[in-house]
Amino acid sequence: MSRVTLERHQVWCYLTAVLLGLAVGSLWPQAGDVTGGLVWPVLALLLYATFTQMPLTSLPAAFRDSRFLLTALAGNFVVVPVVxxxxxxxxxxxxxxxxxxxxxxxxPCTDWFITFSQLGRADATRATALTPVTLVVQLLLLPLYLWLMADADLTSVLRPGDVWPALLVVLVPLAMAALTEVWATGQERRRSAPERLGRWPVPLLTVVVGLVAAAHVGAVRDAAHLLPVVVAVAVAHLAVGLVLARLLAGVARLPSDQGRTLAFSFGTRNSFIVLPVALSLPAGWETAAIVVVMQSLVELFGMIFYLWFVPRVLFPDVVEPR
Known part of the structure; x- marks a missing residue:
């Protein structure tokens, strides 16, 4: 199956995986001991395959269009956190x-954001250049955001001894992806390696969400009453992303394709970058990981609407008068 086909049908892949995972976890209560351990290596492979699709060595090029970059960073790291x-x-x-x-x-998202930008007729070149910048900035700012906004005592929840394995699951694949990108530029026959790896994020994420569902079926039952809350917040965030993109694109006087890129950047979130952190939380905090998976599913359905609304209504093509 081609990468394009997988990406077009990824919503149904993830939803099927969640349902199968819940069924396995319900019929085989001991499955959590097995699937919980399998999540980490599969998640590491997923992150590696995803990071290889990002132009990590082209970070300097991302700073050439300062107007678009500053608008995207201000929206993602100043306005969106307040919202x-x-x-x-x-x-x-x-x-x-x-x-x-x-x-x-x-x-903000660093994986399917590029895919949806391409499908939604956004500026895929700027989306690709923006991605490594937002990845670096979010790794630096997320601890600060949590310290400022979380009600819980994070010193008792996000303890260094519990969180450092989760950080390694993110940082080691990131380093390996950067090395892979350098290695792939060495010889002609190596250059197709990142492209071949591009087929793997959707299947691997399908496996990850299925394993998480099977390992936390009890937490899913306990958190079922929170599903309407998560859906409502996720939908509200998607709506705000559209409004914010329209406003900031107008203020910065960005062309339509760059405005679409802003919309997909503000609307998509980095669910499986933070999933390792959520999974590393101590007993009693399993709901956080379930919320991450729930939100990602709502977001994917929201992207189906975005693909229709953003290029046709929010940022339609400008027809020049004859």
């Missing part, structure tokens, strides 16, 4: 729920 904090204040006072929402909504 997320306000939305979270409207949710029930459950620390695991709020921490999960903060984790998944505070940082």
């Amino acid at each position: 997320v904090w306000l939305l979270v204040q409207l949710t029930p006072d459950e620390p695991a729920l709020r921490l999960g929402l903060l984790l998944v909504l505070l940082v």
